[in-house]
Amino acid sequence: MTGTGRIIGTPPLMATEITPPGSFQENPLAPPPTKEKPLSRSAQRVLNCFKLHRAGYVEDKVRYDYDPCRSSLTIRMPCPLHDIFCAKIVEEISRQLKQFAQREKPYAGFAKEVQHLATSRIMIPDEIRDGKQIYSKREPDASFKHRRARYPGVIIEVCYSYKSRQVSYLADEYILDTNGSVNAVVALDIDCKGSKKAAITVWRPEYTTLDGVEELQATAMVEALPFRTDSGLPAEETALRLSLRDFATEELSRGLTSLDQEISITSRQLCDFLSCAEEEQRGQTLLQGSINLLRPGAGKRRRPQTPPEQLSSEEGELC
Template sequence: MLPLLDTTVKVASTTNLQYSSPVDNATPSRLPPSPPSSDKSRRVISRQAASILRLRLLPEEYIRVLADLEGDEHLKSYVEEEIRYDYDAATQYVTIRMPSRIHESFIEAVAIEIYTQIQRLSRENIENTALHHILNGIRVTGSPDITLGDRSADQKDAVTKRSPDKTFQHDEAVHPAVVMEVSYSQKRKDLPRLADSYIMDSKFNIKCVVGLDIEYKRRERDADEERAGEAVVSIWRPGTEEEGDEIVDVCKQVVENDVFRSGDRHSQQGSLVSTLADFAPTLLLSRLPEAERNLRTEIPYTTLAEFLSQAEKTQVKYEKGAGLLEPKPKNPRKRKLTPDPELSDGREAAFRDLEEANARKASDAESDYEEQRNEALNLQTSERRRSRRRRVQGVQQASG
């Protein structure tokens, strides 16, 4: 993350970050190798595929970056609001993601459907006070930053930070209970370890991780149809395993790469199923009978496939400009320079003076231009008149 902050948002801060990692010219570059040269022109950034950047950062460097950000409110706000990134203290990597329009549209549709079903269950059980209270306290909580201790890191104060794609959290819980991640080609191999970190490093406070792997392939040039890849769902929950003479707590994958849409766009049989036990704190669930703890939300794979297809169609319309547009404004007001809202009265007055001076300068320049233009026109007119008189005099002399 440090190189990104140092180059991308440098104008927002004068913070000078020093890195503890020694520089060794003999060490191979941590950046990926440059692609082979090609005479074909390519887009620098694809609006279809989600972008991902991975950089090495030691735990002490990461902690220092966080401390430096605390001293720069503008830069801190930019990072918190605009950059979705994970930091893994064990692997010592920062992973910066920029999800695509397809990923964002798809995960939003899935979350809305799950929440709609939870609300329906809440209304259906309004007479059951305890159950209704638990159901009514479940919220969709977006993509919050989650800070976890890392049990596998060498340093005791090392922290792991995650930015999940979507979460569900109960009003009375400290942490989200359900995390949803949409994966793509660069991230797919990381999902099992990511799920393990969510569940184990949260000490089972995160109770369910849903991975939706949607392989999106680029359109062929001038082709109307997308070439979609296989889309699968995986689910992880807390579990136990025998290890020698002990029973140990583990993160267990209970659904493994279950296909909900084939590569040729056909939806498959099955459903994405969650239970109330996934969403609510165990202390609250202990007051309910087992049948109520196992109340389900269920999204058929046909519906998941429809959500994905709609997200892809929206992307195609955006790229082609084929959707509806509002009529352009007939006479839009020109943008005016406005002072920063945080300017003091004195600085605001100076800002107004500068704005007025610029306006006068522009007006004077326009006046000078008009004067010069009029002088040029007058000169051209006088020259044409003199030329005409010379021609008339020449004709008269010749005839005489």
């Protein structure tokens, strides 16, 4: 993803992957008091990133994924195009779920229980250390979860160049570390350099047998399927298909009929969503659009400002 950086252990950061060049090379914004334990260089760099963001020097929103077992921090700073495109997809899935919920059918009650979690944090079990379960923190671009399920059944990630190379590993983590509770990881790659091409990949849990041993794996059932061509035209196929069954675990689906009802989004719809997001980003970049004008002779009264709270050393730590 453009503007996404990754911190692994203590090696030097690629500052250009996270925030404007030079931001992490500067001296710490506020040295810790002498009585506090000094932060490691990696932790101080991360703390500086969030301080710069709060001070307004980093324009994009900040979300992050953290894997304590691998000392890995991924900072996500999505742009308007990313957020708007994802919001359009979420809106369409939610609209179709609502239609199912309003029908007098056996699956209506199930559909009512599915909720959109936006970018809510997901705690995914990793390894057990000293008898204690360690969890990774993930903040997907969007997810849908049945109210009685622990994990989302459907996760959506919008991919740029960096993230598109990493999302297959994310799919493994989402699906394998939840024992297949995540039924679909949808990745939409909208960063095809030099063309307008965009594609979709959908990973699902699949059991296979190798040398007599059954294994769970994340399989790309739909792989890099274009929904927009190099020239910017929609492809012919329906790009995304999800069933109601995808939104919950096998336990919650067991005994319920008609959960094969399908939610679908065509390539043309995805193209329209992406074009809308691109147009909005252009408008924001060029500062276009209608605004109100201040009445002649009127001034502005602002509230008195108080100093912002400081980030503590504890908040800056990576574990």
